[in-house]
Amino acid sequence: MSKQAPGVRIDGLTVTYNNLPAVRNVSLELPPGTITGIVGESGSGKSTLALSLLNAVQPPGRIAAGSVEIDEIGNVVEFAAEQIRRVRGSQIGYVFQAAQNSLNPLKTVGKQLLDLGRSHGVEDLRGLVRDAKDLLGRMGLDGARVLDSHQHELSGGMRQRVGIMLALVLNAHLVVLDEPTTALDMITQSTILKIIREVHEERGLTTLVITHDIGVVAEVADRLAVMYGGRLVEQGPTREVLASPQHPYTRGLIRAIPRLTGDIDEAQALPGRPPTLATVPAEGCVFRERCPLRMDVCDTVDPAAEAYGTRIVACHAVKVKEHA
Template sequence: MTPNPTAPAVRVRGLTVVYKTPMGELPAVSNVDLTLAPGTITGVVGESGSGKSTLALCLLNAVQSPGRIAAGSVEIDGLGDVVELGGEELRRARGRHVGYVFQAAQNSLNPLKTIGKQLLDLGRSHGVEDLRALVRDAKDLLARMGMDGARVLDSYQHELSGGMRQRVGIMLALVLNAKVVVLDEPTTALDMITQATILRIVREVHDERGLTTLVITHDVGAVAEVADNLAVMYGGRVVEHGPVMEVLGSPRHPYTRGLIRAIPRLSGDISLARALPGRPPTLGTLPAAGCVFRERCDRRMDVCDTVEPVPRTRDGRTVACHAVDAADADADADAGAADRTPTTARRKEYA
């Protein structure tokens, strides 16, 4: 899609998040660079424990103890570096500038208050003067998501289904007109029809409101439905990033290929689906040096044991892999040899 110039860009640079453990401070996110282009939807995929949700929380500067942002910045147009914000300034940024839909929608709602009362609390906490207009906007958003706004606002969270609570979470993230929206696992534990509805709503609201959106998920199929760009995380690193259909259509990193190969098939040869060998690393088993994926990689090289691969960008795709670097170098050498004319070759020979 064409980026919306009125939407803000988000630039994550050198972001490192550590958690205090009995073994010391261990990185959950390590030196991540990621840009969310204005007006686009960026999906982040990876196995559980890859650092996806921790990365998302950094957009709110909401990493809780025993975790902390140890290095890096999260710059949002019109807001500045979120990592540097604190106190009242940070509280106002949450909701006003950055909306967040949490992974377990029911856990983010107060079971003792109706949705309407929680909406009014949200408005008052951000200094909204026209609360009636806020309620009208909320009802309109809920109606656009296929629900009776008045009934929902008069309900407690236990009176709503999982899909309805998820839509309420989206409404609360958008009702203050935030321009950056983070959705953490928006389709988890929902049936297929509700998943499709939620994804359609995400895409429609994103386009109509001119948002910059980050979608965290483990569902590659969901990302393919809504995202413009895709970042693949493993062991706290972004190992591949690029346009979603290019990454899914011709994955370059061995981990991305393994994720796609592991997707269950409903037709054709179902035996082609193969699980990734081994297990994803935990904070305590992340290697101190070298590539974090090497123990599960079918393209492992000697350099992978000691040197961490540096993310390199080529043709709009960013990949962090020694094997891909070697293949690119060979391709460049072959292209150079093919382009060299006989005259040029003789000049080099006698130079």
């Protein structure tokens, strides 16, 4: 069953919780075979956006507008419950934020693997176990031992790898990783990131990584998308965005990263605080309260996402500069 890495087109997606928009009018394309990284702080809507790919936003959240078109699957926003259940796991793999805690503590990893297989009607369970062992071995683990283990017998880095195995073992070619390295040590993080990159290439995947850590995206992603207050404020090729960020939030975020070398005083925290669902402004630009380039128009008009070469930016000030 050789499948191809699917492309994904998210168009005008709005997700609301009790009529408050957590994700607002987001359009994002995941080209087939690429790794895209979404960066945002807490409350930016990045996890909600990721869940939308599986049409798995939990009530009271609901997808209010927009579409998520996935090659060979269709617009998952319109899928009925049973239809989407079959797609999850088998075609879209999801590695949850707390992979450390998302395993069943009462069952061995192997039993959970068989549960997964049965719920998706896999007939060749032996083959499934063999694939799982292969994948775990590929990630530097002793497959047989891991399958016989309960989650408490595994380290954080091992559980994360188990999470990746469970997401891929049914041969999904679209994989979403939500905070794949949070709570892991530096060396383990570096190992996991390398594994993500290698597995992505070997199996021909389309991968989406959600994180608060720009460093993680810088290491693995081809494309970088920055979210703030439910809006996608900037996207483009990772290296280009890092080297010359256009949106004032992207710029501030990059400047706020503690670095190992260089001038200490160059690094600055962003003033103000990120908005929550309740405090995000209903009209105008979501970032204006913390923005050094704020203009009058920012108070009333939400800037549209516009393309400038390889970059898409939603900012009035950038637009003025580009047209000057």
